[in-house]
Amino acid sequence: MIISKQWLLDDAPKSRTQAQLGRLYVVCLQLAHNPLAVIGAIIIGGLIITALFAPWIATHSPIAQDLSNRLLPPSSTHWMGTDELGRDIWSRVVFGSQITLTIVMLVAVIAAPLGLVVGAIAGYFGGWADRVLMSITDIFLSMPKLILALAFVAALGPGIENAIIAIAITSWPAYARIARAETLTIRNAEFVQAVKLQGASSTRIIARHILPLCTSSMIVRVTLDMAGIILTAAGLGFIGLGAQPPLPEWGAMISRGRVFILDQWWVATMPGFAIILVSLGFCFLGDGLRDVLDPKHGSE
Amino acid sequence: MGWAVNKNDDTAIAASQTEALSRYFARAVQVGTAFAKFVATIAVTFLGLAALTFFIGRVVPIDPVLAMVGDRASNEVYEAAKIEMGLDRPIPLQFVSYIWDVLNGNFGLSISTRQPVIEDLIRVFPATLEMATLGIIIGIVIGVPMGVTAAAHRGSWLDQVIRTVGLLGYSIPAFWLGLVGLAIFYARLRWTGGPGRIDVFFDGMIPPVTGMLLIDTLIAGEIDVFWNAVSHLVLPATILGFFSLAYIARMTRSFMLDQLSQEYVTTARVKGVPEFFVIWRHAFKPIRIQLITVISLSYAGLLEGSVMIETIFSWPGIGNYLTTALLNADMNAVLGSTLVIGAVFIFINKFSDVMYRILDPRARS
Amino acid sequence: MSNLLDIDNLTVTFPTNNGPIDVVKGISLSLGRERLGIVGESGSGKSMTGRAILKLIRSPGRVKADRLSFDGIDLLTRRERDMRAIRGARISMVMQDPKFSLNPVMSVGDQIAEAIKTHQRLSPSQVRAKTLAMLKSVRIEDPERVLGLYPHEVSGGMGQRIMIAMMLVPEPDLLIADEPTSALDVSVQAQVLDIIDNLVTSKGMGLILISHDLNLVASYCDRILVMRAGEIVEECAANKLHAAQHPYTKGLLASMPRIDEDREWLPVFERTSGSQT
Numbered sequence: 048m049i050i051s052k053q054w055l056l057d058d059a060p061k062s063r064t065q066a067q068l069g070r071l072y073v074v075c076l077q078l079a080h081n082p083l084a085v086i087g088a089i090i091i092g093g094l095i096i097t098a099l100f101a102p103w104i105a106t107h108s109p110i111a112q113d114l115s116n117r118l119l120p121p122s123s124t125h126w127m128g129t130d131e132l133g134r135d136i137w138s139r140v141v142f143g144s145q146i147t148l149t150i151v152m153l154v155a156v157i158a159a160p161l162g163l164v165v166g167a168i169a170g171y172f173g174g175w176a177d178r179v180l181m182s183i184t185d186i187f188l189s190m191p192k193l194i195l196a197l198a199f200v201a202a203l204g205p206g207i208e209n210a211i212i213a214i215a216i217t218s219w220p221a222y223a224r225i226a227r228a229e230t231l232t233i234r235n236a237e238f239v240q241a242v243k244l245q246g247a248s249s250t251r252i253i254a255r256h257i258l259p260l261c262t263s264s265m266i267v268r269v270t271l272d273m274a275g276i277i278l279t280a281a282g283l284g285f286i287g288l289g290a291q292p293p294l295p296e297w298g299a300m301i302s303r304g305r306v307f308i309l310d311q312w313w314v315a316t317m318p319g320f321a322i323i324l325v326s327l328g329f330c331f332l333g334d335g336l337r338d339v340l341d342p343k344h345g346s347e
Numbered sequence: 348m349g350w351a352v353n354k355n356d357d358t359a360i361a362a363s364q365t366e367a368l369s370r371y372f373a374r375a376v377q378v379g380t381a382f383a384k385f386v387a388t389i390a391v392t393f394l395g396l397a398a399l400t401f402f403i404g405r406v407v408p409i410d411p412v413l414a415m416v417g418d419r420a421s422n423e424v425y426e427a428a429k430i431e432m433g434l435d436r437p438i439p440l441q442f443v444s445y446i447w448d449v450l451n452g453n454f455g456l457s458i459s460t461r462q463p464v465i466e467d468l469i470r471v472f473p474a475t476l477e478m479a480t481l482g483i484i485i486g487i488v489i490g491v492p493m494g495v496t497a498a499a500h501r502g503s504w505l506d507q508v509i510r511t512v513g514l515l516g517y518s519i520p521a522f523w524l525g526l527v528g529l530a531i532f533y534a535r536l537r538w539t540g541g542p543g544r545i546d547v548f549f550d551g552m553i554p555p556v557t558g559m560l561l562i563d564t565l566i567a568g569e570i571d572v573f574w575n576a577v578s579h580l581v582l583p584a585t586i587l588g589f590f591s592l593a594y595i596a597r598m599t600r601s602f603m604l605d606q607l608s609q610e611y612v613t614t615a616r617v618k619g620v621p622e623f624f625v626i627w628r629h630a631f632k633p634i635r636i637q638l639i640t641v642i643s644l645s646y647a648g649l650l651e652g653s654v655m656i657e658t659i660f661s662w663p664g665i666g667n668y669l670t671t672a673l674l675n676a677d678m679n680a681v682l683g684s685t686l687v688i689g690a691v692f693i694f695i696n697k698f699s700d701v702m703y704r705i706l707d708p709r710a711r712s
Numbered sequence: 713m714s715n716l717l718d719i720d721n722l723t724v725t726f727p728t729n730n731g732p733i734d735v736v737k738g739i740s741l742s743l744g745r746e747r748l749g750i751v752g753e754s755g756s757g758k759s760m761t762g763r764a765i766l767k768l769i770r771s772p773g774r775v776k777a778d779r780l781s782f783d784g785i786d787l788l789t790r791r792e793r794d795m796r797a798i799r800g801a802r803i804s805m806v807m808q809d810p811k812f813s814l815n816p817v818m819s820v821g822d823q824i825a826e827a828i829k830t831h832q833r834l835s836p837s838q839v840r841a842k843t844l845a846m847l848k849s850v851r852i853e854d855p856e857r858v859l860g861l862y863p864h865e866v867s868g869g870m871g872q873r874i875m876i877a878m879m880l881v882p883e884p885d886l887l888i889a890d891e892p893t894s895a896l897d898v899s900v901q902a903q904v905l906d907i908i909d910n911l912v913t914s915k916g917m918g919l920i921l922i923s924h925d926l927n928l929v930a931s932y933c934d935r936i937l938v939m940r941a942g943e944i945v946e947e948c949a950a951n952k953l954h955a956a957q958h959p960y961t962k963g964l965l966a967s968m969p970r971i972d973e974d975r976e977w978l979p980v981f982e983r984t985s986g987s988q989t
């Protein structure tokens with residue numbers, strides 16, 4: 048099978064795959080015209096590459112202590128200086144990207160499908176299922192996310208796994224709302240009625256016909272939420288409830304550098320720049336994706 | 348009281364008065380029903396919130412007693428706590444008594460302050476309120492004009508700058524910005540006061556009345572202390588303000604773009620109305636109502652932001668209280684603060700819903 | 713007598729993904745104190761022409777013309793500030809749908825008063841008197857009550873009469889009515905058009921009546937322009953319509969139902985490229 052431009056842009060695709068790849072291609076083309084989205088995509092790409100190739104990109108070990116080289120300012124050997132245990136901050140930031148990427152991916156993988164299924168079920172079946180599911184959703188939504196995540200971590204105990212679970216628990220309700228709204232508009236569409244008449248089961252209709260149609264608005268929302276997830280995870284790390292030492296988590300690193308902020312500013316500020324860069328990348332990309340995939344809510 | 352006049356003999360006047368009265372009465376019933384609905388939704392949401400904190404406190408931890416007393420507690424303390432928490436009883440019963448306690452403001456004792464959590468919360472809340480209020484004022488005063496300007500000059504470099512500032516508000520960790528702010532404006536430049544609400548030197552000089560120092564110092568007539576409190580408040584409040592500004596400006600911009608493409612904005616231009624009034628009178632006026640919702644949300648969001656900022660600035664508010672409790676595994680205090688913050692959050696949200704309905708002429712009739 | 717409006721080679725261009733497209737392609741027209749009708753199917757560039765006269769095409773749209781003069785004033789070289797003195801006061805426009813073209817959060821009275829106050833310095837009581845008189849002249853019987861209403865509280869026909877009042881109260885010389893009745897119930901269409909017609913004739917104003925309805929334009933105008941895909945394809949006096957030359961106009965005439973109808977289907981147009989709606 049040859050993937051050519053023509054094949055991708057075919058007005059009458061011959062298979063589902065061709066149609067989907069074609070759509071992806073069009074989306075990418077449009078994204079390429081949005082400078083901020085391109086910057087965002089480059090940043091996210093950079094994050095992924097850094098995480099995958101951390102051992103080669105880092106110049107030092109992220110955990111090896113070297114007390115004779117404590118708190119050195121940025122230099123050609125230590126690009127971002129060293130921390131109070133003589134560890135190379137650049138290397139720690141590089142390895143920290145693995146943690147950040149793991150957190151956002153796991154949260155997305157847990158929360159988005161959960162919200163999607165809850166919302167689709169509520170929207171598709173309506174009635175009491177809708178009422179019960181949406182009341183639960185609304186209770187979660189009525190709480191500030193960070194506070195809720197903090198309370199969950201307090202109950203579950205500190206640690207990166209629990210932080211991920213807590214953030215996921217606080218993230219799914221927003222997705223459930225979106226999925227429900229989308230489902231409501233699709234539910235009565237003629238093609239859904241048609242597959243119903245063919246005797247398709249509810250599970251099949253939801254899984255094969257409704258969920259796929261919710262994905263584009265979900266992708267937009269998840270991407271836009273990524274920055275918030277990163278900030279919450281870093282906040283948990285900063286308070287001491289997220290990733291535990293000696294993991295080079297960015298929030299925890301800022302927390303340790305806090306004492307040195309006046310004289311050795313680089314210890315706390317460098318990981319902060321990493322957080323800002325990556326969050327900004329997700330924001331840019333999310334904004335761009337929204338303009339392309341969800342033009343009615345886009346800012347154009 | 349109006350209806351004493353009803354005894355008037357003149358039937359015509361009486362009739363018109365009865366009519367006015369019944370109209371008044373109908374309106375009162377209408378407002379009353381709306382109010383009852385408002386109270387009912389708040390009550391239901393609040394019940395849900397209490398269920399959530401109950402769930403977090405009693406169901407999520409593998410051993411809620413251990414979570415409550417901490418792993419340093421002795422066996423007797425453990426057993427006593429277990430009985431006190433009523434964990435020997437079935438869960439639904441536990442829930443009922445939990446709700447009962449919450450309704451009575453009984454959130455238990457804090458193990459770190461050894462005081463009832465509710466008293467702690469009442470003591471620390473005004474500090475947070477003061478900072479968040481100043482923060483939201485900064486956010487509104489700067490954010491709204493920023494958003495309007497961005498929309499009016501859509502696509503220009505000004506618009507790009509404002510959009511980027513907005514996105515930075517979503518990308519900068521509050522605790523990091525607080526730290527950097529302290530290092531620059533307090534430590535280096537000496538422009539602002541340091542951590543805490545006031546210099547140690549003034550501690551205990553001001554009798555708490557409202558709990559908000561800016562007001563209390565003025566009541567006490569201590570101008571020096573007032574300015575000292577201002578110097579301490581200005582940095583954390585500005586940082587909070589930056590985050591609400593980012594959100595408010597972004598939403599204002601998107602609402603304004605929506606308005607500026609409306610037909611009635613063109614109508615105003617056709618009439619020859621100057622652009623300034625087209626923007627502020629015709630496009631901005633309709634979004635004021637939507638902005639109330641945004642501002643409320645943002646105000647409630649500042650409660651959340653204050654957790655981090657208060658930690659950085661050693662600000663004795665509810666955020667600081669919560670993080671201290673978290674680090675000491677002080678579950679009663681954690682759940683109490685969560686409940687109170689959640690309640691305030693819900694109240695502000697519902698309140699903005701009601702305001703919306705009162706202020707929008709389309710929703711009024 | 714010099715012309716009220718002279719347009720020479722007016723072009724309105726919009727950039728699109730496939731390069732710039734002209735939605736009005738170099739049209740020319742002139743107008744005295746008469747009633748001119750512009751007809752054409754939806755998307756043919758009628759509204760763009762109307763708005764270009766007021767210089768109200770927003771970016772990214774661009775307006776070009778060899779000449780665009782109103783009552784001896786060269787509109788092309790006028791700056792935005794000076795245009796404001798003309799908009800409303802000298803040239804006004806009644807928009808299509810009162811549901812969208814009246815500000816939902818301003819009372820009717822305030823919106824009309826604004827039109828007066830933008831161009832004249834009057835005391836509040838004078839403004840009020842003028843507003844009430846204007847509402848009366850568009851046949852609103854209880855103007856005091858209507859003043860305090862919000863647009864969502866009035867019917868479509870009433871809304872459009874309010875619109876007309878608002879646009880005519882500064883006594884302009886030219887009124888552009890862009891599909892003033894298309895959004896209204898058939899039952900009130902004639903009433904609204906009669907009001908416009910009466911006021912325009914009695915004040916000796918110029919009128920450009922834009923519509924997709926050839927019949928309607930023919931009965932309210934002296935002269936008719938037929939537009940298609942941004943071009944004027946036919947120009948004739950309203951009473952000479954039957955002698956129209958262009959096939960498109962003939963098509964328009966043919967697609968109008970008649971009382972002695974025995975066709976099962978009304979003829980429809982083949983869509984031309986470049987005239988999408």
Ligand SMILES: Nc1ncnc2c1ncn2[C@@H]1O[C@H](COP(=O)(O)OP(=O)(O)O)[C@@H](O)[C@H]1O
Nearest residue numbers: 726735753754755756757758759760987988989
């Ligand atoms: N912002 C725009 N960008 C591109 N094309 C536009 C824009 N606004 C209007 N058009 C096009 O201009 C053409 C003329 O529109 P208009 O004057 O409103 O037609 P009508 O005769 O129905 O009033 C239409 O084909 C429309 O698609």
Ligand SMILES: [Mg+2]
Nearest residue numbers: 758759890891
């Ligand atoms: Mg039109």
